[in-house]
Amino acid sequence: MSISQQELQLAARNHGMPLEALRWPVTPVGLHYLLIHYDIPAVDEAAWRLRVGGRVRRELSLSLAELRERPAETRAVTMECAGNGRARLEPHVVSQPWLLEAVGTAEWTGVPVRALLAEAGAAEDAPEVLFTGLDRGVEGGAEQAYQRSLPQEEAAAGPLLAYAVNGVPLPPQHGFPLRLIVPGWYGMTSVKWLARIDVLDEPFAGYQQSVGYRFRASEDDPGTPVTRMLPRSLMVPPGVPEFMSRARHVAAGPCELEGRAWSGWGPIEAVEVSADGGASWAPAVLGAAPPAGAWRGWSFAWEAVPGEHELCCRARDAAGNRQPVQADWNLGGYANTSVQRVPVTVA
Amino acid sequence: MSISQQELQLAARNHGMPLEALRWPVTPVGLHYLLIHYDIPAVDEAAWRLRVGGRVRRELSLSLAELRERPAETRAVTMECAGNGRARLEPHVVSQPWLLEAVGTAEWTGVPVRALLAEAGAAEDAPEVLFTGLDRGVEGGAEQAYQRSLPQEEAAAGPLLAYAVNGVPLPPQHGFPLRLIVPGWYGMTSVKWLARIDVLDEPFAGYQQSVGYRFRASEDDPGTPVTRMLPRSLMVPPGVPEFMSRARHVAAGPCELEGRAWSGWGPIEAVEVSADGGASWAPAVLGAAPPAGAWRGWSFAWEAVPGEHELCCRARDAAGNRQPVQADWNLGGYANTSVQRVPVTVA
Numbered sequence: 001m002s003i004s005q006q007e008l009q010l011a012a013r014n015h016g017m018p019l020e021a022l023r024w025p026v027t028p029v030g031l032h033y034l035l036i037h038y039d040i041p042a043v044d045e046a047a048w049r050l051r052v053g054g055r056v057r058r059e060l061s062l063s064l065a066e067l068r069e070r071p072a073e074t075r076a077v078t079m080e081c082a083g084n085g086r087a088r089l090e091p092h093v094v095s096q097p098w099l100l101e102a103v104g105t106a107e108w109t110g111v112p113v114r115a116l117l118a119e120a121g122a123a124e125d126a127p128e129v130l131f132t133g134l135d136r137g138v139e140g141g142a143e144q145a146y147q148r149s150l151p152q153e154e155a156a157a158g159p160l161l162a163y164a165v166n167g168v169p170l171p172p173q174h175g176f177p178l179r180l181i182v183p184g185w186y187g188m189t190s191v192k193w194l195a196r197i198d199v200l201d202e203p204f205a206g207y208q209q210s211v212g213y214r215f216r217a218s219e220d221d222p223g224t225p226v227t228r229m230l231p232r233s234l235m236v237p238p239g240v241p242e243f244m245s246r247a248r249h250v251a252a253g254p255c256e257l258e259g260r261a262w263s264g265w266g267p268i269e270a271v272e273v274s275a276d277g278g279a280s281w282a283p284a285v286l287g288a289a290p291p292a293g294a295w296r297g298w299s300f301a302w303e304a305v306p307g308e309h310e311l312c313c314r315a316r317d318a319a320g321n322r323q324p325v326q327a328d329w330n331l332g333g334y335a336n337t338s339v340q341r342v343p344v345t346v347a
Numbered sequence: 348m349s350i351s352q353q354e355l356q357l358a359a360r361n362h363g364m365p366l367e368a369l370r371w372p373v374t375p376v377g378l379h380y381l382l383i384h385y386d387i388p389a390v391d392e393a394a395w396r397l398r399v400g401g402r403v404r405r406e407l408s409l410s411l412a413e414l415r416e417r418p419a420e421t422r423a424v425t426m427e428c429a430g431n432g433r434a435r436l437e438p439h440v441v442s443q444p445w446l447l448e449a450v451g452t453a454e455w456t457g458v459p460v461r462a463l464l465a466e467a468g469a470a471e472d473a474p475e476v477l478f479t480g481l482d483r484g485v486e487g488g489a490e491q492a493y494q495r496s497l498p499q500e501e502a503a504a505g506p507l508l509a510y511a512v513n514g515v516p517l518p519p520q521h522g523f524p525l526r527l528i529v530p531g532w533y534g535m536t537s538v539k540w541l542a543r544i545d546v547l548d549e550p551f552a553g554y555q556q557s558v559g560y561r562f563r564a565s566e567d568d569p570g571t572p573v574t575r576m577l578p579r580s581l582m583v584p585p586g587v588p589e590f591m592s593r594a595r596h597v598a599a600g601p602c603e604l605e606g607r608a609w610s611g612w613g614p615i616e617a618v619e620v621s622a623d624g625g626a627s628w629a630p631a632v633l634g635a636a637p638p639a640g641a642w643r644g645w646s647f648a649w650e651a652v653p654g655e656h657e658l659c660c661r662a663r664d665a666a667g668n669r670q671p672v673q674a675d676w677n678l679g680g681y682a683n684t685s686v687q688r689v690p691v692t693v694a
Contacts, residue, residue, distance in 0.1 A: 002349040008434060009593045011358040012446045015377075018360040020386040021519070028518045030362075030377035037590050039367040087355060095591065099359045138589040138596055168515075171375045172368070242485040243384050244442065246356045249485055 001087065007097045015173075016101025022236045022260050025105065025290075025297065026076060029166050032104030032174070033187075035081045035096060037146050038137030040172050041193050048177055050161070054130070054198035057121030064163060064177045067111055073160060074109040075183060076294040078262040082186035082213060082226045085327070085336030093333030100234060100340055105260075105295055106174075108181045110162035113155045116197065122152065128200040129155040131180050131191040140207050148191050149204035150182065158183045158293070161194065183293035184228050184264035186335070188213050216331040223331075228264030231323050232337045233271045233298070233315035235259035239344060248344040255304040257284075259313055262295035266318035273300040277310035278325055278339065284313065304346040311342040348434065354444045362520075363448025369583045369607050372452065372637075372644065373423060376513050379451030379521070380534075382428045382443060384493050385484030387519050388540050395524055397508070401477070401545035404468030411510060411524045414458055420507060421456040422530060423641040425609040429533035429560060429573045432674070432683030440680030447581060447687055452607075452642055453521075455528045457509035460502045463544065469499065475547040476502040478527050481540040487554050495538050496551035497529065505530045505640065508541065530640035531575050531611035533682070535560050563678040570678075575611030578670050579684045580618045580645070580662035582606035586691060595691040602651040604631075606660055609642035613665035620647040624657035625672055625686065631660065651693040658689040 003011070015034040021027055045064055052060035081102035086093050088100075117129070133146040150159070160181045163170060170176040175192030182189040188208065209225065216223030236258050239250035261268045267289065272281040287297030302311075314323040327338045350358070362381040368374055392411055399407035428449035433440050435447075464476070480493040497506070507528045510517060517523040522539030529536040535555065556572065563570030583605050586597035608615045614636065619628040634644030649658075661670040674685045 001352050001355075003355050004350075005348050005434075006592055008348075008350050008358065008444055009446060010591075011355065012363040012434075012444075012448045013365040015362045016359040018383060018387060018520075020389075023389055024519075028520070030379075030381075030518050031520055032377075034377075036365060038588055039584075040365060042367075042370055087352075087359075097355055097359075099356060101359045136587050138587060138594075139591075143587060143596065171377050172371075173365075173375070173377055237386075240483045240485060240490060241385055244357075244486075245353055247485075249490065 001092060003087070003097050004094070007094060010096040014096055016098065017104045019101060019234060020236050022234055023258065026107055026166060027104040029168065029171065032106055033081060033102040034173050035102065035187060036173065038135040041134040043134060043176055043193060045177050050178055050194060050197065052116055052120045052197045054200055055123035055126040056199050060116065060120050067161065067163060067178065070111045070115060072109055073112055074107055075160060075181070076105060076107050076291050077181055077183045078103065078105040078293065078295040079187045079190060080229050080232070082188055082334045085338060086333035088338060089329055089333050089336050091329070093331070095333060103234070106165045107167070108160055108162035109164040110160040110178070110181070113159040113161060116161065117156055117199070122199045126152055126199045126201060128152060128203055130198040130200050130204050131194060132196040132198070133191045134193040134195045140211055144207060146191060146208065147204070147206045148189055148208050149200065150189065152199070186226055186229055188226070212332070213334065214332065215334060218331060226334050229262060230265070230335050230337045231261065231263035231268065231315040231317045231321050233259055233261035233313040233323060234340050235311065235313050235342065237342050248342060250304050250344045250346045252304050252306050252346050255302045257300040257302050257311065258297065260295040260297050261315035263315065263317035263319070263321060265321050268296040268315055269318050270316045271298040272314050273302070274312040275302055275309050277341065278312050306346050309344050309346060311344060312339045314339045348439060350434070350444050351441070354441060357443040361443055363445065364451045366448060366581060367583050369581055370605065373454055373513060374451040376515065376518065379453055380428060380449040381520050382449065382534060383520065385482040388481040390481060390523055390540060392524050397525055397541060397544070399463055399467045399544045401547055402470035402473040403546050407463065407467050414508065414510060414525065417458045417462060419456055420459055421454055422507060422528070423452060423454050423638050424528055424530045425450065425452040425640065425642040426534045426537060427576050427579070427609070429535055429681045432685060433680035435685060436676055436680050436683050438676070440678070442680060450581070453512045454514065455507055455509035456511040457507040457525070457528070460506040460508060463508065464503055464546070469546045473499055473546045473548060475499060475550050477545040477547050477551050478538040478541060479543040479545070480538045481542045487558055491554060493538060493555065494551070494553045495536055495555050496547065497536065499546070533573055533576055535573070559679070560681065561679065562681060565678060573681050576609060577612070577682050577684045578608065578610035578615065578662040578664045578668050580606055580608035580660040580670060581687050582658065582660050582689060584689050595689060597651050597691045597693045599651050599653050599693050602649045604647040604649050604658065605644065607642040607644050608662035610662065610664035610668060612668050615643040615662055616665050617663045618645040619661050620649070621659040622649055622656050624688070625659050653693050656691050656693060658691060659686045661686045
């Protein structure tokens with residue numbers, strides 16, 4: 001596997017979460033993953049308004065102060081990039097070359113989407129709600145704003161319009177002054193730098209839904225949409241790393257492995273650990289049940305004996321989804337939840 | 348140029364500053380570059396102490412609360428990784444593959460190193476002061492803590508022991524609870540997760556100074572140490588990007604270019620801009636003189652005419668250092684300050 005200059009340009013500006021940060025149930029600001037499709041826009045808070053329109057009885061135009069006056073909710077949400085794991089696929093898929101670091105959990109505070117849809121009087125029979133960001137770029141040969149829609153029933157369920165993260169105002173890279181947060185879905189759905197919400201008569205057919213973010217087997221395959229996060233478990237790599245290779249060195253003796261697991265399809269029911277590259281598996285101990293939408297901690301008491309080992313972990317959710325040893329390849333390199341493999345040297 | 352799996356592992360956990368973030372004179376937390384040599388350590392603030400020892404009249408052991416009680420300074424400091432630009436070198440140098448994003452400016456608050464050296468009664472004839480972090484890893488075949496020294500006169504000049512950044516407590520990735528900040532020097536000097544300060548009788552000969560961070564022409568060359576930042580100027584890439592290629596599209600007409608320039612050797616005296624790939628240069632307008640140690644803003648009124656262009660910028664400091672069109676190659680890939688090149692399509 002090798003990465004081109006073009007892919008490196010993406011890797012050099014997007015941010016992974018170093019996996020030792022799995023130790024925090026809420027990821028500190030600055031360690032959460034970041035995927036910025038175009039550029040971070042400069043937003044003048046004084047001039048900014050959120051506009052709500054389309055099939056509504058009354059259009060809304062709200063300042064940040066007006067949004068802050070409304071009843072707020074705070075939710076811990078685990079968010080993962082749909083491309084997490086892409087660089088581990090063969091054949092190689094060209095795009096942001098994530099290994100396993102494109103995840104994080106934050107506490108987002110804001111106004112439920114359902115409250116604004118109700119306030120605007122959204123037509124109940126309108127199938128979708130479209131979210132438009134201020135970030136602009138070129139994809140598929142056309143300049144465009146970043147846009148994604150949700151079925152109205154999904155938009156009116158859990159999603160938040162967040163203006164704070166971990167108790168502080170959104171920093172620019174997380175969508176200042178306002179972003180969508182869609183618990184359970186891959187991160188492309190949680191539109192940043194929100195400018196507009198439009199209630200739609202027809203399903204949205206823009207680039208990020210009709211071309212991007214689809215599971216496609218080939219160029220000829222129209223594919224199916226990428227939506228909720230499939231289950232994944234990750235561990236904090238134990239011991240200490242070599243700087244250059246990141247190879248892990250662990251002292252012989254008891255070694256407490258720890259990690260977190262999540263799924264957008266239901267609560268995590270089980271995590272299993274293998275210390276022999278997947279030949280045999282044993283159950284991890286799950287931590288306390290997290291709030292819906294947040295990852296669940298786990299631990300595993302491993303007796304590290306001298307030699308070379310490959311540690312793995314895998315998760316299963318309450319909906320019956322199991323993390324595969326080897327996920328299916330797809331053209332966009334989405335949702336590669338193949339189990340994590342951490343080679344370690346014990347001495 | 349292509350990047351290996353090993354280098355991608357580094358790129359996936361270290362963070363660049365997307366260049367549009369040059370628009371902020373103080374980089375928001377979460378956008379500043381991060382180079383984490385080993386792992387981010389977990390630090391228990393209650394148990395943590397900073398120990399000051401070696402050739403001192405009285406050893407110190409200070410809690411974070413005790414450090415916070417001492418007179419504090421706040422300084423805006425531009426920090427750049429010594430490896431910034433490495434991935435632009437030919438022949439290719441294997442290590443963290445930075446393009447141009449390994450920079451940021453933050454406002455650091457803490458206790459001047461000179462105050463603690465005075466309090467401990469450091470021997471005036473001791474040549475160096477050693478800073479030891481809590482982060483551990485393997486380099487050169489040996490497990491070690493991250494350590495760097497400074498000449499005592501440098502340590503007692505500008506450096507701070509910082510416990511806050513941009514007005515908030517240090518987040519884990521920036522060295523919680525305490526880090527060194529050495530204005531003007533490349534970032535490897537600003538040891539994070541500080542545990543000890545030792546006043547030394549002899550120059551420190553540890554890995555990060557005798558092997559790493561040296562300008563070497565070949566494996567046989569002992570080289571010279573990497574110290575202060577050479578001048579560099581970067582611009583905010585104008586217009587909008589294509590997602591995948593990051594190619595820039597600019598509308599024809601007046602286009603205000605903006606960027607920032609810095610040097611660890613003296614104030615920035617001039618920035619020049621080229622719109623023809625370096626064939627001709629014109630002076631940029633410099634912004635207000637910044638505090639010592641922080642980057643200086645600049646702007647340039649460019650008339651964008653339809654066609655393909657390559658925008659470049661370069662800086663000169665008051666010490667007479669000029670940013671080269673093509674920097675000299677070295678074995679570690681340090682301080683590649685070759686001018687930035689931004690291809691743009693104007694239509």
